[in-house]
Amino acid sequence: MTTVVPTSEEDPALAVVRFTAELSWADAGPEVAEGQVSRLCVEAQECMIQNRWLDLASLMLTSADVIFSKAPEKDLECAYTVICNLVKKPESLDQVHEMAELIATKVTQQPNDKPALRLKILFNLYNLLENPFSQFYVYMKALNLAVNGKVTEHVLLSFKMMDNFLKEWNLGVKDQRDLFLAVANILRENKGSAKDSFNFLVKYLATFSGEDASTTTEAKEEAVRAIVEFVKAPDMFQADLLDMPAIAQLEKDAKYAPVYQLLKIFLTQRLDAYLEFHSTNATLLESHGLVHEDNVAKMRLISLVDIGSEESGQIPYSLIKETLQIEDNEVESWVVKAITAKLIDCRIDQMNQVVIVSRCVDRAFGHHQWQALRTKLANWRGNISNVINTIQVNKITEDVTQGTQGLMIR
Numbered sequence: 001m002t003t004v005v006p007t008s009e010e011d012p013a014l015a016v017v018r019f020t021a022e023l024s025w026a027d028a029g030p031e032v033a034e035g036q037v038s039r040l041c042v043e044a045q046e047c048m049i050q051n052r053w054l055d056l057a058s059l060m061l062t063s064a065d066v067i068f069s070k071a072p073e074k075d076l077e078c079a080y081t082v083i084c085n086l087v088k089k090p091e092s093l094d095q096v097h098e099m100a101e102l103i104a105t106k107v108t109q110q111p112n113d114k115p116a117l118r119l120k121i122l123f124n125l126y127n128l129l130e131n132p133f134s135q136f137y138v139y140m141k142a143l144n145l146a147v148n149g150k151v152t153e154h155v156l157l158s159f160k161m162m163d164n165f166l167k168e169w170n171l172g173v174k175d176q177r178d179l180f181l182a183v184a185n186i187l188r189e190n191k192g193s194a195k196d197s198f199n200f201l202v203k204y205l206a207t208f209s210g211e212d213a214s215t216t217t218e219a220k221e222e223a224v225r226a227i228v229e230f231v232k233a234p235d236m237f238q239a240d241l242l243d244m245p246a247i248a249q250l251e252k253d254a255k256y257a258p259v260y261q262l263l264k265i266f267l268t269q270r271l272d273a274y275l276e277f278h279s280t281n282a283t284l285l286e287s288h289g290l291v292h293e294d295n296v297a298k299m300r301l302i303s304l305v306d307i308g309s310e311e312s313g314q315i316p317y318s319l320i321k322e323t324l325q326i327e328d329n330e331v332e333s334w335v336v337k338a339i340t341a342k343l344i345d346c347r348i349d350q351m352n353q354v355v356i357v358s359r360c361v362d363r364a365f366g367h368h369q370w371q372a373l374r375t376k377l378a379n380w381r382g383n384i385s386n387v388i389n390t391i392q393v394n395k396i397t398e399d400v401t402q403g404t405q406g407l408m409i410r
Contacts, residue, residue, distance in 0.1 A: 115149025
């Protein structure tokens, strides 16, 4: 099998045209193949002379696509590297984008044929582009290819650079939505990425803030999904969801109002409220894949945090038992579970049958929490100011004392 090796005797693009043409016409016999190869090489040369780079890319892609299932991956990667480098030729950004669009579209047409290689080609193309709009287009094509070709493991690492991508791309709201939802869907299928999937889904829902009702409606299914994922996650206890327009629209929705009510229970109420909800909505919970026993366990931890934040530093065992609806011998184990989950910092006083709490997490961080934080910061600033003033006064007193002592010595 021939490997493309660019030399000084022939332009790399012509070498690729010749290689792909010879391979694609190899079964037609020498007489036919020779004529077709010559024709394609002449056509390619004309494109290069006339600076018709888009036409050249189209010609090369057509031949390369024909041999994709025949040629070794090393040869294909080399050929497509040359093709992708054609985007450096045009001076117009519009022409560059048109060429990038052509290449990306052609590469993703058969996602099940060497999908990992196709993905590698797309990322090579991405790295050659300088226009943020074109980069974003190719990246989204890569995500779609990864999903359709079932090779999403190759794009997971790129999600860690999403903040940098967003700064570079400067996307509009619509493109942000498409990106966040695509990433959330990919992570959802990846084992161990439930929390990351939820975070990108929340980013998606956040883009609907300030939108009119008709636009927000399109996020209804994803809003329900976010609630279900939050409730289902055993290690997520905080979420700023209730005030989001995309979530809030469910409160008065004929179909999804109970789902909103469930979220409200998990963010603002205690176990007794959940048990009452379950008594009339057991079928609804099952339809969303929610397990009652898991929900009860999560609500017990949440309820413990709730009473910890409301009591004046001490929680009697009796109150924990009553609120969590557990036996006496289970109280300490549930407190330990809350500590392990980093929901509270506390000390268990077995002698006095109380739990002494020093810190509790906030279940939601809304207006009330911001006001409390503002008050704490103001107090902290006042305390620091008092300390500084005290230090300055003491320094002045010390300087005066030392000066007086000096005069006495003299």
